[in-house]
Amino acid sequence: MNNIVFGIITIVLCSLGYYFSFNYPKKDNYQIAVLLLIICGLVIRLFTAFDFYLHFWDERYHALVAKNLINHPLIPTLYENPILQYDYKNWVGNHIWVHKQPLPLWVMSLSLHLFGFNEIALRLPSIILTTVGIWITFEIGSKLFNKKVGFLAAFFYSINGLIVEITAGRVATDHPDVFFLFFIELAIYFSIVFAQKDKLIYNILAGISIGAAILSKWLPALIVLPIWLLIVLEFGGFNYKKIAYNFIILVTICIIVFLPWQLYIFNVFPVEAKYEASFNMKHITEALEGQTGPFYYFFDKIRINYGDLIYLPLLWFFYDLYKNTTNKKQLILLVWFLVPTLFFSIAKTKMQGYILFTSPALFIITALFYFVLSEYMIIKKTKWFYSLILFLLIALPIRYTFERVKPFENINRNPKWVTDLKKLNERKIIKGILFNYCNEIEAMFYTDLTVYSKIPSKELIIELISKGHTVLINDDGKIPNDIKQINGIVIENLEVSNQ
DSSP: OOHHHHHHHHHHHHHHHHHHHHHGGGGTOHHHHHHHHHHHHHHHHHHHHOOSSOOTTTHHHHHHHHHHHTTOTTSOBSSSSOOSOOOTTOTTTOSBOOSSOSHHHHHHHHHHHHHOSSHHHHHHHHHHHHHHHHHHHHHHHHHHTOHHHHHHHHHHHHHOHHHHHHHTTOSTTHHHHHHHHHHHHHHHHHHHHHHHHOOHHHHHHHHHHHHHHHHHHOGGGGGHHHHHHHHIIIIIOOOHHHHHHHHHHHHHHHHHHHHHHHHHHHHHSHHHHHHHHHHHHHHHHSOGGGOOOOTTHHHHHHHHHHOGGGHHHHHHHHHHHHHOTTOHHHHHHHHHHHHHHHHHHHSSOOOGGGGGGGHHHHHHHHHHHHHHHHHHHHTOSOHHHHHHHHHHHHHHHHHHHHHHHOTTSOOOSSOHHHHHHHHHHTTOOTTEEEESOSOHHHHHHHSSOEEOSSOOOHHHHHHHHHTTOEEEEEOOSOOOHHHHTSTTOEEEOOOOOOO
């Protein structure tokens, strides 16, 4: 279906859904209201995810590793069968791939195994997680404050353009950040339920969730620990002995979940694991791969990712908390948003997705400010001014959703270069190696070939053919004549991506 037609249908359906969802809270029917938010959020995510090609950064790498994990879940590989020499320090071209934590890759691998090697199966876990995240945001906002705040926060989560785009794999950091966001939020939700109900199972689930978050994107997940302490102090009514006991259980469960994988890779892949551990630390002290910015980088990015007026809710929030520093509910939001943001602001390497897991806190803060301003407006004469701010608090995030989702742009969502690769795979080439193809990672996802972007020496090609390999070379018009004349090579004319 044409993207514009598909986009119009999506926007019309979602506009109606969101309109009715905002009517149900007036009837105190939050179940249907939130259900409509979830349905509309799912429709937006499906629309955006239906790009029938892998995106350049970083989705294609995650996709290939996930595909390879199907055959050996405990051996993560990028190049499954490397023919040429590789540098284990080069995460975009090595063999053993421990560049990222494994949980998102395992789940994507399972999805590919169940639903086939296609882009939608790859993105399905992220679609499900960020759709469920709408409900979790409502629950957290409701339990910390009230259902009105929870509902509006869930709406912001539902339509947030960055979350939708990352879910679809369109921007860097993609699916691991989705998993990280989900399990951080899930851990906070279980922490609240544990504090309210005083049932051990919820504390265990919170510990599992923190461990799962670490297995998604490493140690920033520990931000949940101080949040957990604030939650049990606010809701639990526990004495300090009971708090310490349950904290030990929380940390122990968390360690049981995430530590085995770390021990395993350092034992089985010691060279790669040691290097990646040191590489992770370099994010703090070095600007890696050109991904950097000033100290205020993230404070500037939130304007684009959460609406230009996000600074108003934040200023009000900081001032209100300053007046009442004992408000633990607001302290929870402060720690959730500010501590990670300051940490990553100090780090030299910066990418917008690094603080994605703080977004529910921003949604709840914005929702709180919205209702405070709504009540304040009633007693003021300049109601039009406050009405304008309230309108913009909702309208500006929606604007950025349109800009990211691109429902009215004429986009080719099923490009020929993918079709060429799929047709190539239908030929069932035995021990195939494709050279001179610049989208080598995508090609290895869509085919069973080993693929390189360069042409090796004539001698190596002859040697590979003598060993029973089928050598294919993509013709870009620059193949040397002596290579073309090698007996047994296959010349292909494959279109390449222009990403």
